[in-house]
Structures are given as C-alpha cells and as structure tokens.
Amino acid sequence: QSALTQPPSASGSPGQSVTISCTGTSSDVGGYNYVSWYQQHPGKVPKLMIYEVTKRPSGVPDRFSGSKSGNTASLTVSGLQAEDEADYYCISYGGSNSPVVFGGGTKLTVL
Amino acid sequence: QLQLQESGPGLVKPSETLSLTCTVSGGSTSSSSYYWGWIRQPPEKGLEWVGSIYYSGTTYYNPSLKSRVTISVDTSKNQFSLKLSSVTAADTAVYYCARHNAAAFYWGQGILITVSS
Numbered sequence: 440q441s442a443l444t445q446p447p448s449a450s451g452s453p454g455q456s457v458t459i460s461c462t463g464t465s466s467d468v469g470g471y472n473y474v475s476w477y478q479q480h481p482g483k484v485p486k487l488m489i490y491e492v493t494k495r496p497s498g499v500p501d502r503f504s505g506s507k508s509g510n511t512a513s514l515t516v517s518g519l520q521a522e523d524e525a526d527y528y529c530i531s532y533g534g535s536n537s538p539v540v541f542g543g544g545t546k547l548t549v550l
Numbered sequence: 551q552l553q554l555q556e557s558g559p560g561l562v563k564p565s566e567t568l569s570l571t572c573t574v575s576g577g578s579t580s581s582s583s584y585y586w587g588w589i590r591q592p593p594e595k596g597l598e599w600v601g602s603i604y605y606s607g608t609t610y611y612n613p614s615l616k617s618r619v620t621i622s623v624d625t626s627k628n629q630f631s632l633k634l635s636s637v638t639a640a641d642t643a644v645y646y647c648a649r650h651n652a653a654a655f656y657w658g659q660g661i662l663i664t665v666s667s
Contacts, residue, residue: 473652490654528597532652544596
C-alpha cells in the first residue's frame with residue numbers, strides 16, 4: 440500500500456483558481472470513484488469538502504470542485520478566499536484488502 | 551447526530567503500550583458497511599492512517615505499524631479501541647478516531663498523546 444502523491448504546496452491570489460492533484464494507481468484512485476478531500480486548518484479537525492470524486496456535502500461552497508482522470512484526482516478551488524488557506528488531504532478507497540490510502544497533504548497558501 | 555470521543559492517558563512512557571478508546575454516540579459500532587478507524591497526526595506533519603476494523607470484525611492495519619497495532623471493538627459498550635505497543639517519541643501525535651466507509655471519513659475531535667519519560 441503506497442501513499443497517494445500530492446504536491447507539498449500550492450498557492451494563488453485572492454479570486455484566482457488553484458488545483459491540487461492527488462496521484463495514485465489503478466488499484467486505488469483509478470480503480471474506484473471513491474476519492475474524498477479534506478480541509479484542515481491548524482489545530483482543527485479535518486473537514487470533508489468532496490466525496491466520491493465530485494460530490495459536495497451540504498454547506499461546502501460550490502467554489503470547491505473535484506474531478507478525476509485516470510489515476511489522478513484533483514481538487515479545484517475557484518475564487519480563492521483568505522479562509523481557504525489550509526492543508527488539504529486526499530483519501531482513496533483501495534479495495535477490500537486495503538480500504539484506506541492517504542495522500543501526504545498539500546499546504547494551500549492564499550497570497 | 552453521530553459523535554465520536556477519544557479517551558486515554560495523555561502521556562505514555564517509551565517502550566510502554568498506548569491504549570486509546572473511542573466512544574460512539576448517535577450511531578452503532580455494529581452498523582453494517584462501516585469501518586471504525588484510527589488516524590494520527592504528529593506535530594507539524596500530515597495525517598497517517600493507523601488502522602481500521604470493519605463491522606464484521608475484520609481488521610486492517612497500516613503495514614508500517616502492523617507489528618505493533620491492535621484494534622478491537624466492544625459493541626456492548628459501543629466503543630472501539632487502539633493499542634500501540636513499544637512506543638517511542640515518534641509515536642507522539644494527535645490521534646483521531648473515525649467512522650468511515652469507501653466514500654468518506656467522519657472524525658472525532660482528536661486527543662494529543664505524548665510519549666516521554
């Protein structure tokens with residue numbers, strides 16, 4: 440079981456869009472439509488932003504969107520706001536023998 | 551509404567066994583199709599999955615921790631537990647319990663565990 444690969448950092452100016460990638464394999468990201476994204480502010484509990492690749496829980500702004508192509512999932516934040524500055528983690532289902540695969544996290548900075 | 555609450559000693563000595571319990575309210579540990587898991591986060595570092603137990607009792611562990619981890623569930627108390635043996639300073643972290651399925655995780659508030667003599 441290998442971790443999902445995320446860029447350590449990403450940045451953008453207020454109002455811009457930024458995309459964070461999450462690369463796995465055909466055994467996890469590419470094999471299932473079960474990628475979720477979490478936002479974590481310092482000292483806080485991770486918050487679910489996207490589940491099942493593209494779905495947004497109630498209360499999450501539509502500025503947040505998810506997608507997938509092959510073995511890479513992506514989180515796009517449009518119209519960046521200061522409060523979007525946080526760490527973002529992706530998690531994928533990895534099948535019945537390895538149900539959880541985590542990404543290493545990306546620190547998003549709003550310039 | 552589902553709530554998960556971690557409990558345990560905040561300080562553990564090196565070489566000893568870390569024991570944590572997660573108490574579940576607003577849901578049942580015997581609910582079908584859910585996993586009950588532990589995730590940790592060392593200071594200033596990323597999230598790391600420790601392991602999970604399926605409602606059927608099957609356990610899944612992070613290969614890097616497998617030799618030291620035991621996760622169990624007590625459905626009569628609606629709790630599940632983590633034991634991590636032979637701890638070192640590297641095991642110092644916030645430990646989260648969570649309910650999850652293939653789609654998403656629902657997290658507890660987390661508990662800071664420090665390994666120090």
